[in-house]
Amino acid sequence: MTHRDPAGLDREDPLGPLRERFVGAGTDLVYLDGNSLGRPLAATAARMAAFVEQDWGTRLIRGWDEGWFDLPLTLGDELGRVVLGAGPGQTAVGDSTTVLLYKMLRALVAEARDRDPARVEIVVDTDNFPTDRYVVEGVAAETGAVVRWLEVPTDGGIEVEALTGVLGPTTAVVLASHVAYRSGHLLDLAALTAAAHAAGATVLADLCHSAGAVEVRLDAADVDVAVGCTYKYLNGGPGSPAYVYVARRLQERLRQPITGWMGHADPFAMGPGHTPATGMRRFLSGTPAVLAMQPLAATVALLDEVGVAAVREKSVGLTGYAVELADDLLAPLGVELATPRDPARRGGHVTLRHPAMREVVAALWRRDVLPDYRDPDGLRVGLAPLSTSYAEVRAGLVAVRDELVRVGQAGEA
Ligand SMILES: Cc1ncc(COP(=O)(O)O)c(C=O)c1O
Ligand SMILES: Nc1c(O)cccc1C(=O)C[C@H](N)C(=O)O
Numbered sequence: 001m002t003h004r005d006p007a008g009l010d011r012e013d014p015l016g017p018l019r020e021r022f023v024g025a026g027t028d029l030v031y032l033d034g035n036s037l038g039r040p041l042a043a044t045a046a047r048m049a050a051f052v053e054q055d056w057g058t059r060l061i062r063g064w065d066e067g068w069f070d071l072p073l074t075l076g077d078e079l080g081r082v083v084l085g086a087g088p089g090q091t092a093v094g095d096s097t098t099v100l101l102y103k104m105l106r107a108l109v110a111e112a113r114d115r116d117p118a119r120v121e122i123v124v125d126t127d128n129f130p131t132d133r134y135v136v137e138g139v140a141a142e143t144g145a146v147v148r149w150l151e152v153p154t155d156g157g158i159e160v161e162a163l164t165g166v167l168g169p170t171t172a173v174v175l176a177s178h179v180a181y182r183s184g185h186l187l188d189l190a191a192l193t194a195a196a197h198a199a200g201a202t203v204l205a206d207l208c209h210s211a212g213a214v215e216v217r218l219d220a221a222d223v224d225v226a227v228g229c230t231y232k233y234l235n236g237g238p239g240s241p242a243y244v245y246v247a248r249r250l251q252e253r254l255r256q257p258i259t260g261w262m263g264h265a266d267p268f269a270m271g272p273g274h275t276p277a278t279g280m281r282r283f284l285s286g287t288p289a290v291l292a293m294q295p296l297a298a299t300v301a302l303l304d305e306v307g308v309a310a311v312r313e314k315s316v317g318l319t320g321y322a323v324e325l326a327d328d329l330l331a332p333l334g335v336e337l338a339t340p341r342d343p344a345r346r347g348g349h350v351t352l353r354h355p356a357m358r359e360v361v362a363a364l365w366r367r368d369v370l371p372d373y374r375d376p377d378g379l380r381v382g383l384a385p386l387s388t389s390y391a392e393v394r395a396g397l398v399a400v401r402d403e404l405v406r407v408g409q410a411g412e413a
Helices: 006-012 017-020 042-064 071-084 097-115 130-143 158-162 189-198 279-285 291-306 309-333 358-364 390-412
Strands: 091-093 119-126 145-152 171-177 201-206 225-228 245-246 349-353 370-374 379-381
Touching: 006 309, 006 390, 017 291, 042 291, 071 091, 071 245, 071 279, 071 291, 091 189, 091 279, 097 130, 097 171, 097 201, 097 225, 097 245, 119 130, 130 145, 130 171, 158 189, 171 189, 189 201, 245 279, 291 309, 309 349, 309 390, 358 370, 358 379, 358 390
Parallel strands: 119 145, 119 171, 171 201, 201 225
Antiparallel strands: 091 245, 225 245, 349 379, 370 379
């Protein structure tokens, strides 16, 4: 089957005009790495300048009382409402994903042990993102918890049936990524949570590769705790702060280990001893990164305008088109799809396997075509629904084909 014309798809795309709102989207550069670092919104540049000139420049220290102090919680609520399917008072912005994974894993391990000292196992899959696996190992070493590895293939993800086999009376916490960073496999978060709860365990979900590309319904899925970054589909910029969701029913039971003054019930009393604040504030630690939250605020406002359902629809359209192009242009060259074909089971990126992909990606970067490479042999096509066009996807995959042919010819010569 030959692939569809991207011009028609772009014309019919209701989100197509949004592309113009991103810095640099008008150039010929082909950007297929929005699942690693999203493009900046032009509105972000204006917002940052206005923040420096007005908020910071004129309000100075008064800014803390005029909104900055509460920004992790107010922006968290907006992010929760617009992107995460979370009711108010359950989301906070701050720290990095790694730090939040550490804080929340420590809190959940302690909570499980408080309920039942036999619950000592942290379940995590062998193909979870490195920082997740490393934090699990670190927390286990610190607390005496035991790591229970769930084997998953590099071109797959967690299947809830397989998970059920490792859950039991000793399980404390299950850590799982909603969308697998390598394969793009989309987890059924509600089913995973139901299985974990049935076994008496809690769930810590990593939303880095899902928020802003797929619909996340944390309240409806009954998730306990979730964390995620904001520099991918949420266009927060390099190193932008992460976020944490804690289901209201659990908040007062959880104690996180970085007991800084910003999580205190009354930080400016500056008194002796740490009394945790009530609600989400107790999960904060130090001074919030107010400046670095501005780009995220701009994207959340845009997502509120368009709605995450439309974003997911475009994401399915883009990933479906990437699969169609791969079948047409790349399968004849031996490329295999590592991402599920069923759109209901895949997130916002598509991974294509071939032994030459490392070399192909290096060559593509030299010609301003930017996907990324992940071992063992995967080229990841990251498709940002707000800023990627169908024409860009086609240009990218045509370039992949050309480089594969060139590498093949060089190999024969
Ligand atoms: C699933 C997942 N978790 C965590 C991270 C990284 O966390 P941090 O922002 O703390 O480096 C990433 C990407 O870098 C990721 O893909
Ligand atoms: N956070 C990153 C960074 O600081 C440098 C390079 C890449 C990243 C990424 O986000 C990688 C990404 N999470 C991945 O899925 O591979």
